[in-house]
Amino acid sequence: MxxxxxxxxxxxxxxxxxxxVAEAMALQPLHHHSQEFLEIASMCWKGLQxxxxxxxxxxxxxxxxxxxxxxxxxxxxxTGAHVAxxxxxxxxxxxxxxxxxxxxxxxxxxxxxxxxFTVDQIETIFKNIxxxxxxxxxxxxxxxxxxxxxxxxxPQIRSVWPDALICIDAVTGIGIHRFExxxxxxxxxxxxxxxxxxxxxxxxxxxxxxxxxxxxxxSSQASSLSLNLFRVLEAYQKGRFSWTPPVTLVRAxxxxxxxxxxxxxxxxxxxxxxxxxxxxxxxxxxxxxxxxKATSHAVTVVKVNNAPTIIHRLAHEHGFVVAGGHEELxxxxxxxxxxxxxxxxxxxxxxSALDHTIHQSRV
Numbered sequence: 059m060x061x062x063x064x065x066x067x068x069x070x071x072x073x074x075x076x077x078x079v080a081e082a083m084a085l086q087p088l089h090h091h092s093q094e095f096l097e098i099a100s101m102c103w104k105g106l107q108x109x110x111x112x113x114x115x116x117x118x119x120x121x122x123x124x125x126x127x128x129x130x131x132x133x134x135x136x137t138g139a140h141v142a143x144x145x146x147x148x149x150x151x152x153x154x155x156x157x158x159x160x161x162x163x164x165x166x167x168x169x170x171x172x173x174x175f176t177v178d179q180i181e182t183i184f185k186n187i188x189x190x191x192x193x194x195x196x197x198x199x200x201x202x203x204x205x206x207x208x209x210x211x212x213p214q215i216r217s218v219w220p221d222a223l224i225c226i227d228a229v230t231g232i233g234i235h236r237f238e239x240x241x242x243x244x245x246x247x248x249x250x251x252x253x254x255x256x257x258x259x260x261x262x263x264x265x266x267x268x269x270x271x272x273x274x275x276x277s278s279q280a281s282s283l284s285l286n287l288f289r290v291l292e293a294y295q296k297g298r299f300s301w302t303p304p305v306t307l308v309r310a311x312x313x314x315x316x317x318x319x320x321x322x323x324x325x326x327x328x329x330x331x332x333x334x335x336x337x338x339x340x341x342x343x344x345x346x347x348x349x350x351k352a353t354s355h356a357v358t359v360v361k362v363n364n365a366p367t368i369i370h371r372l373a374h375e376h377g378f379v380v381a382g383g384h385e386e387l388x389x390x391x392x393x394x395x396x397x398x399x400x401x402x403x404x405x406x407x408x409x410s411a412l413d414h415t416i417h418q419s420r421v
Contacts, residue, residue, distance in 0.1 A: 073398025126262025
């Protein structure tokens, strides 16, 4: 049986940390009002603006990316807002759950898990609904390994409803797939620290366009204290956090942001694309079937029988930790991540171990 310290993490989040990020996590915490910490936070905020592709503030909130989405929903949308959600997996459904707790009018459009939305589908959907105030979508659906073509979909939505706020869960997209917030013309984006941002879980990054801030000011919705983005923004404008932040996570994220920017965003995006292509090749050579459209460069979903048993054996007999499926896919797929400090050698060894485990299970 493998010890937990010797296991290789190949999940779509959390991800194995680059050495420099892990070293930052091992340091003693800084006081959150110290000059040293505030300088680190400032560099982190500026770097995140480059990674997200915006001149708008990128706010950091302690908590998971789900906390970031909930903060955006509660701040931006009024109770009477009509919000449309296009969902192609588990995390699209989570957005539906979050929005339905805040807004009285919600329209949900779904495709089967493993599929994506085409431009023609988007045109048909939005020409046949009443005017939405906002539209939420997931750039890269972690549960299915399928992405949305935002460069095609967002302009199509804009052609039908130019005033609707475009809100994007880019948790498994930022730092992995090309994403340029201002160029795309998006209004809300949320990311998490534990995937393409190469850091441990525990921080959500949220950016709003000027239109979204204006809509938020008009809605007067933000009843939450800790999730009120106006309070977070007010502190940010003073170079501070509104509440005591997870200082060690912020320092680790600042190191990760620096690594990403030194590598360069185009190189980072290409790296994930090539790593995914390599994984797909390794799987297909071993006659594994990949689930769905498989367009994500963060995670690949693989069809297997008796997935929980296979996942357990991969970890405890071979030292590879992969993720299971969500909901109806729980027993029939496993998910292999290609984010973080992951190499081709890691992926090849994992595929070999998976092949061996499947073969032994058949004996």
